Amino acid sequence: MMPRIVQKRSHWYHRITCSSFKRRLSPFLFDIDSNLGSAAHNELGASRKFSYHAMRTLSPSPTNSMLSPFLAVDNKDRTKEKNIEVDIAFMGLLKAMSVLKSSPADVHIDISVDAPENDVGTESMEDLLTDAGYSEINLRSSEEEKTRKGEKKIPDIYQQIQRAMSSKRVGDVVELFQKSTEVTYNKLNDNMLGRVIHFLSHRDLPASFRALKYYVERSSSQGKIVKLDTYQRVVLGIHHSKIRGHELVALVEEIYHHIRDSFSEGKTVIYQHILLPALVGQLATHRDQRVNGCAKSIVEYIIREDFPLLDPELYEAILNEASLNRVGDFFLPYHSLLTELVSRGKTKCPSTVHNLLQNYYPYSDANATCEILRAIKTLATQTPSYRVDIGTLEAISLATRKGRTELNLLVWDLVDLFGHKPTEGMFEDVILSFGSVRSDSNSFKALIDMENNGYVPSSALLRQFALELSSDFKRLRHARNLLTWNSDDKFLSTSTMNCLLLAFGIKKDIDMVFHVFEDFAKYDLQTDTNTFTFLMEALYLSVKDKVASSSPSPEDVDDILAIIDTVIGSMELAGVERSAQFFYEHIRLLSLLAKVDDAKSLLEKAIGSKLPVRAGCIVIISTDYVNRGDLDNARYVANLSETAGCGKAPSYLLRRIRRLEEQQ
Secondary structure: OOOOOOOOOOOOEEEEEEOOOOOOOOOEEEEEOOOOOHHHHHHHHHOOOEEEEEEEOOOOOOOOOOOOOEEEEEOOOOOOOOOOOHHHHHHHHHHHHHHOOOOHHHOOEEEEEOOOOOOOOHHHHHHHHHHOOOOOEEEEEHHHHHHHHHOOOOOOHHHHHHHHHHOOOHHHHHHHHHHHHHOOOOOOOHHHHHHHHHHHHOOOHHHHHHHHHHHHHHHHHOOOOOOHHHHHHHHHOOOOOOOOHHHHHHHHHHHHHHHHHHOOOHHHHHHHHHHHHHHHHHHHOOOOHHHHHOHHHHHHHHHHOOOOOOOHHHHHHHHHOOOOOOOOOOOOOHHHHHHHHHHOOOOOOHHHHHHHHHOOOOOOOHHHHHHHHHHHHHHHOOOHHHOOOHHHHHHHHHOOOOOOHHHHHHHHHHHHHHOOOOOHHHHHHHHHHHHHOOOHHHHHHHHHHHHHOOOOOOHHHHHHHHHHHOOOHHHHHHHHHHHHOOOOOOOOOHHHHHHHHHHHHHOOOHHHHHHHHHHHHHOOOOOOHHHHHHHHHHHHHHHHHHHHHOOOOHHHHHHHHHHHHHHHHHHHHHOOOOOHHHHHHHHHHHHHOOOHHHHHHHHHHHHHOOOOOOHHHHHHHHHHHHHHOOHHHHHHHHHHHHHOOOOOOOHHHHHHHHHHHHHO
16 A cells, blocks of 8 residues: 655645655655755755755744754655665755754754554664764654644744843743753754853853853763854853852852863863963953952963963953052962963063053062063063163062062163163162071172262161171171181171171170271271261160169279260261261260260250251150259250250150149
8 A cells, every 4th residue: 555645734845756766665754953955955956866846935934043844755656666775765865964064963853654564664764864873863653643743832942032032031041941951852953052152141151151061061972062152152251240259259160170171182172272361361351359369270270281372462461451459379470471471482562561560569479570570681682662660670679678689689680781770779678688698798799889889878778787697696707707808808898897896786795896896997998977876886785784784883984984985086086077876876875874964965065066966865865854853954955856956845755844843
């Protein structure tokens, strides 16, 4: 019995009739969930095995780009043979599918067989399609087809999603996508799934990423790889995401690890090389500092894995995002990124490099600043436009006082490279930097260079370096040997000997203080104000220690006064003027010896001679008179403050005097 021809089930379909087959074909109905374009139709029509006749063709609805044509294969053949070879019947159809340039896994085929059960090799048909890669096959008999027709019609989910996206109903799109993953007859194809991911990426990033992971899992099971632009849409959606705080940080970490784990082998590593730098770019421009911090581990991974620089402009854009409050251990390591670019010969814009250097102020991260300066040094040897001003270099130098000698040396290299003249502050920084790491010979050399460049080391600098030298006696002895045992006297200068003298004074070794003072004449060194000021300070520290244990005897007081007169005599002989600091050390030494009247006379003499006087001298003498109960002299000395040019006496001192006067 001849099988009946399948009735059309839609308002449009295609009819294919075999023309000259030697074998008889049974009728099959194909529901093909694919977009059969004109190229596929032409291929079917040009087939030598098929004569193609289009009964009616309608364009798809604007709201549904997915076509579902119905192809009917007629069994009207002029031959009388009853056997069938299914592979011949499908050769033209499979060839049409190849024209579509679609993967077999993108096509869903429903086959309805309307023939005697033993007349058609349905198993062979299913095997043929499975071998061709069409994995989702639903093979039904005519009775099952009739039952299916009687079922309630399922709404087209493609149209529903399209309408939801057109109306920007994000919740409906998410719900419809979730529904499509739970059924077998209404799954979204790759094109629609990509559109859903793109739509959600700027509106609901977590849902978009869930859709992407579903897409990746489905594609992996079919032996495919998700297109790169689908990932890029999700990455670009981070900047516009409405979620904030720890939730976004957790999502970013999940995206990062997903990209790393999914594309870690073979040629797919190129996805990492493209996507991870783009991810860093999105994180660097985000307003939330916690999100910025996520880029640190990604950049470290990029540098560690030696990623190729596929897009140098992207890295420069990332460097431009560096700001003053977004650098440090928690944030993206811009300095490492710059170093990596320069090491690969990628010259960056000078303004970008200068901006990055300025944003690392106050340069507390010595390692990061070193990397930037090394990069600038490399670039500056090629192009002079990378020149760094002396003010910036001096600010960096200031941050090197705590032993960051490597950074300080880099600063000095750039000073020489750019032809700058070192400032007084830069000399002070390098002296203290070497001193903090016990490199005393380099500190002494820097002191001599400072004097050779016309700068006079301040007493504050010498005192701070002397504090470093006085850390222990062994270091002090080594420093003295450096200064006195070298035949070429390359370390000898007035400033270096002043540091050594004060260092022994801080250690309260008054004998070594005067030995060092005698070395000035021995090595033909000129004394200065600091020399005699440090002598008085060393004498005060030594006497203070003795007075604290017991009151000095009159003989001891006379000996100390004699030493003071000797120092003053030597000072006058050398023609050195007394400084305000010298007067201060002299007055507090007299106060320590209970010679307050002598201190008052010295103060009056200094004021009369219009010599500089520190306010501390007024306070010391006035306080001594208050402690003695001599309030008249206490107020008199306090009133000398304005005459001495020190301004009004301290209010706490005047209040104390007034309170005691009221009590009398």
